[in-house]
Amino acid sequence: xxxxxxxxxxxxxxxxxxxxxxxxxxxxxxxxxxxxxxxxxxxxxxxxxxxxxxxxxxxxxxxxxxxxxxxxxxxxxxxxxxxxxxxxxxxxxxxxxxxxxxxxxxxxxxxxxxxxxxxxxxxxxxxxxxxxxxxxxxxxxxxxxxxxxxxxxxxxxxxxxxxxxxxxxxxxxxxxxxxxxxxxxxxxxxxxxxxxxxxxxxxxxxx
Numbered sequence: 001x002x003x004x005x006x007x008x009x010x011x012x013x014x015x016x017x018x019x020x021x022x023x024x025x026x027x028x029x030x031x032x033x034x035x036x037x038x039x040x041x042x043x044x045x046x047x048x049x050x051x052x053x054x055x056x057x058x059x060x061x062x063x064x065x066x067x068x069x070x071x072x073x074x075x076x077x078x079x080x081x082x083x084x085x086x087x088x089x090x091x092x093x094x095x096x097x098x099x100x101x102x103x104x105x106x107x108x109x110x111x112x113x114x115x116x117x118x119x120x121x122x123x124x125x126x127x128x129x130x131x132x133x134x135x136x137x138x139x140x141x142x143x144x145x146x147x148x149x150x151x152x153x154x155x156x157x158x159x160x161x162x163x164x165x166x167x168x169x170x171x172x173x174x175x176x177x178x179x180x181x182x183x184x185x186x187x188x189x190x191x192x193x194x195x196x197x198x199x200x201x202x203x204x205x206x207x
Contacts, residue, residue, distance in 0.1 A: 001018045001019060001020060001021055001025075002018075002019050002021065002024065002025055002118065003016050003017065003018055003019070004016070004017050004019055004118070004123065004125055005017075005125070006125045006126070006127050006196055007124065007125070007126055007127070007146055008126065008127055008128075009126065009128075009129065009130075009138075009141075009142040009145065009146075010142075010145050011142075011145030011146045011147070014127055015127070017125055017196060017199065019118065019199070019203075020203045020207045022111075022206070022207050023111055023114060023115075023202060023203050023206045023207050024114050024115055024118045024123075025115055025118065026111050026112065026115045027112075027115070028112035028113070028115050028116040028119070029108050029109070029112045030112075032105050032108040032109040032112055033109050033112050033113055033116075033183055033187065035101060035105055035109065036101065036105070036106065036109035036110070036113075036182075036183035036184070037183060037184050037187065039099060039100075039101050040182055040183065040184040041184065042097045042098065042099060043097070043098050043099075045097040047094055047095045047096050047097050048094055049092045049093075049094070050091075050092065050093055050094055051088040051091030051092060051093070052087055052088060052091075053087045053088060053089075053091070054077065054079050054080055054081060054086060054087030054089075055087065056087060057079050057085065057086065057087045058079075059078060059079055059085070060077040060078045060079030060080075060083075060086075063075065063076055063077070064077070064078050107206065109183045110181075110183055110186075110206065111206060112183075113183045113186040113187055114186065114202070116187070117186060117192040122189075122190065122191055122192050123192045123194065124146050124147070124148060124191060124192065124193045124194070125194055125195075125196055125199060126142075126146065126193060126194070126195055126196065127195075127196050128195060128196070128197075129142065129154065129156065129160070129163055129193075129195055130160070130162075130163065131162050131163055131166055132162075133162065134162055134165050134166055135166055136166050136167070136169050136170060138166055139154075139163065139166045139167045139170060139173070140170060143170070143173070143193075146193065147191070148190075148191035148193050150172060150190040150191065151172040151173075151188070151189050151190045151191070152172060152173045152174070152189055152190065152191045152192075152193055153173075153174050153175075153176065153185050153186065153188075153189035153191070153192055153193065154167060154173065154174070154175045154176070154193045154194075155175075155176055155177065155178055155181060155192070155193065155194040155195065155198045156175060156176070156177050156178070156195055156198060157177070157178055157195050157196075157197030157198040157200075157201055158177065158197075159177060163175065174189070177198070178194075178198040178201040178202055179201070181202075
């Protein structure tokens with residue numbers, strides 16, 4: 001089992017934590033991670049884009065000129081796609097982009113994402129993240145102390161409204177819980193800051 005330092009909110013090393021290699025030490029599978037990211041982004045799409053077809057635009061009730069004898073090409077309506085203000089041919093209509101991944105791929109992608117953060121030294125374990133009041137300064141000071149001032153994902157072991165609200169106004173910082181963690185958020189951050197209790201919960205679920 002690999003070991004990682006556990007720091008406090010001031011950035012001081014307070015202990016050492018053994019990581020389960022079955023969760024944080026596997027060979028990352030890029031294909032699985034890519035599939036999980038594509039799945040996440042596809043499921044975020046609302047699919048509400050819609051264009052008007054020739055039957056939905058207004059006007060075009062009569063034939064613009066007679067069929068023969070004018071020298072023009074024959075036309076049945078001024079709302080056909082080739083006309084200005086005409087309907088759109090084969091345009092997008094509301095649809096769902098959702099699709100599902102099988103459980104094995106989901107699991108492999110999550111383990112690969114977690115292991116990749118450990119391998120690249122982008123994972124920081126904090127013994128506890130707490131604040132007595134809604135103070136953005138407290139979280140800013142903590143992130144500076146532990147060296148996580150860029151795009152950061154903070155993973156808590158439970159919902160803490162004071163921490164979540166305090167971090168909400170910091171650009172590039174996102175908070176989540178161990179039970180709502182997803183592969184996209186893990187890979188999309190520069191620093192993966194996780195509470196010690198959340199590490200234990202992840203190991204309990206995935207080991």
